[in-house]
Amino acid sequence: MTSLKDNSRAGRAPDARIKPVTDLAARLSRELEGEVLFDDASRGRYSTDASIYQVTPVGVAIPRHQQDLALALEIARDAGVPVLARGAGTSQCGQTVGEALVIDSTRWLDEIVEFDPEARTVVVEPGVVLDHLNAWLKPHGLWYPVDVSTSAQCTIGGMAGNNSCGSRSIRYGNMVHNVLGVDALLAGGSEGHFGFVDQLPASGRVRELAERVKAIAEGVAPEIREHFPKVLRRVGGYNLDLFDCQNPKPYDPDARVNLAHLLVGSEGTLAVSRRITLRLSPLPEHKVLGVVNFPTFYQAMDLTQHIVTLDPSAVELVDRTMIDLSLENPAFRPVIEKALTGRPEAVLLVEFAGEEREAQLASLERLHELMADLGLPESVVAMPAPAEQQALWNVRKAGLNIMMSMKGDGKPVSFIEDCAVPLEHLAEYTDRLTDVFHRHGTEGTWYAHASVGTLHVRPILDMRRDGAEKMREIAEQASALVREYKGAYSGEHGDGLCRGEWVAWQFGPSLNDAFKEVKRLFDPENLLNPGKIVDTPRMDDERYFRFSKGYRRIPLTPVFDWSGWNLTRDPLTGEQGEPGSAGDPTHGLAMAVEMCNNNGHCRKFDAGTMCPSYRITRDEQHLTRGRANTLRLVLSGQLGDEGLASDDVKEALDLCVSCKGCKRDCPTGVDMAKFKIEARTARVKARGLSWRDRMVGEMPRYAPWASRFSSLLGAVERVPFLSRRVKATLGLAAQRDFPRFCDNFLAESQGEVVQAPREVLLFVDTFNNYLEGENARAAKRVLEAAGYRVHLNVRQGERPLCCGRTYLSSGQFDKARLEARRTLDHLMPHVRRGVAVVGLEPSCLLTMRDEFLQYGFGKEAEALSGAAFLFEEFLVRAHVSGELPLDLKPVDHPRAMLHGHCHQKAFDAVRPVEQVLSWIPGLEVETIASSCCGMAGSFGYEAEHYDASMQMAELSLLPAIREAAEDAVLVADGTSCRHQIRDGSGREALHVARLLERALA
Structure with a gap:
């Protein structure tokens, strides 16, 4: 526990009224059953959200249950400390940062409390994630339709506090239209139910608040009618118009006054939610999607007003910048390509939804006809299939993160992001606002809700230089346009x-x-999220900026070449330039870390590999975002001067399994696995190597000796006392067996060359050479059966080649680079002849496609990267080119259960495994929807990580295997994966090469 420091980068000095923080921390720790965090690193991780701001909180409390929540408020109130209720921390305007005690509801306050399918209502705690709720509701044919783009991580409490909207608000409305009641704690300690005023008790605090708020609203009724924007998307201020029944809003079908709607959009400044009652909607039976391609952005905006007359459920914009950035992302490229005709400057995603499929298809046909009538025939790409629709919606949902994937200091900045104007003015508004951007030497990125006149636009600014000045000027000119068109300056993302x-x-x-009067009525001591909605600071107060002119980066020399992250981007042309003034390659690492925009995409649980350690802990520290924030704070000197060797970095990366899930799933490309290599190397240089680190790193060197004395290792394993003693000495988990070394496949196979017209080099890694030689034998036989002359990665009398992965994972970077150089020198003559390099172990082969590129080896590394393929990737490539005359027969299994290695998932290399398995006659293939298996090289062997390793396996992998039929064959290409499956289920998994060998006719 630490006291607050006056750190201008981490936030302003604490208010003088706050009692010593150590007293507050001590009482919270003593009385709460949940977690209490007051260390500098934890406070730093909660000092940012998805906005441009950074304010260090007093501390963090994570209540375990409702009693903890009430107690935390009481203790903070006694100490005179403000409170900030926070969900996933995805706010884009700085609502969830402040000098307060942050109360994080996401770990434990996530119960679905009550459900009434007949009334179509559900009561939830504030930490319930939207996608989790909708998955729970789906079997009942219902959903909560405020489908925001952050649905995989945002919480209902945060959505209510922000009055969130979503892509389909044109049909379902905003959060305020779908909240029926809120059970809340008030600043003074009382609690009550906020709901329909005609159902409130005749007396009590909530009734008193209702009467007094009504009196306030009646006193300014003319101003409400005059100044509240007449657009659906407006979330600024407090919803005082809820009492204006002479001019009813669609808050309720009966236009009844609901006091809960005052809390919706109040950003936690009036009360703290305990439970929220939601109105549900029937799930539409059928959906179809039409993607309209426009040659100009103006046309897309101008014609939206005509498209909405077809009664779509959504009309969403994707502009050229987002299209280009999506095409650069390997996860999104194949999806976005299917939606394009030619090279459009913008596309609109037009969705129709309802009970009858034929009716939706008819609407899609009317869209074709409408666009032809408007002069754009053949502009619509029809997507009637649910899978392709969902894939494209996932790209659209990732829009913010895709926009933020621009490299360099200039980033799209949110401050006029969601101004809303009437549809008839949308084209002119966007055109004039674009002129404003150009006058300031920049460009804006556009996407989102064309259907309701709310376009998320972010001008590209460099906040470290002149960004703040430009932000103020652009905001003033944009606000004048919004007023001219009678729109809302704050249309969706709050104040x-x-x-x-x-x-x-x-x-x-x-x-x-x-x-202000409402705020004083609810919170007279100004203890609930102060400085939001009323009595707020200036938007460009640099004391609150995450990046400002005073931002610095500590000097350091990274081991990888990060110069690619120094590239500048011209905001007007979008062209990438040479490394900018941020400059020399040493700054590239910091800039790569700063790619994290805090949007929290890594908090998702629905699919993909990211982030297994967060999935088992629900701890911000063990989240990709939390780790990136820790690294950013360290690299900017905000957490001491030890840099990457610090304890804070070690603790944050402790459960990172280097799965590379973030490299693929994170739309901004945060590669935590590579950051961990930098950190481990720095730590080793500062603190030295442990015996276990040496044992892991040097495995390729001692493996030949271990293979000769494998019987001795087996004897040690058979003596429990001796085995436990040896493992304890080395820091290994007693539950794990020692690796089972075998004979040296490469030594045995030298000289065994089958002549064939085509050549390939089989790169046999340490694991498949000394631990599972049968995989290499199978792969060699399959390649020879396919008509290839197979070269091996060894020369007579030389030590086998190694990718250096074990050295990288243990922090021995220099040795890893030497191994890589040796491997590159050996392979280049083959690569220059056009011979493919084929590997069996994903983590080894893909090191050549990834880390080798940042060693500084230049074009040779690029050439090897282009020639390196996993075994199944190579087979698919040969099959497509007609060079794979494999004759396969059925095997003894009717089905295969496939688990993809994390690095295969990161490089989109699971599909080739599925393809080659589909060649086996009669074999039904099922891919397990799994995250990391949890073994992750040496991670699962380490005593302190064994429990975490097994918890990761139990997320989905092991349960799926236990449910698999006995006659199903398990397929996993990763050595670690196969080991984990055996340890966790008792079943053996095969490398795909062995199954193909069995199928050879």
């Missing part, structure tokens, strides 16, 4: 630190005073 000062501008002095 927060970014737009709080514009509340008075939007609503006028009388309404602003009314908002």
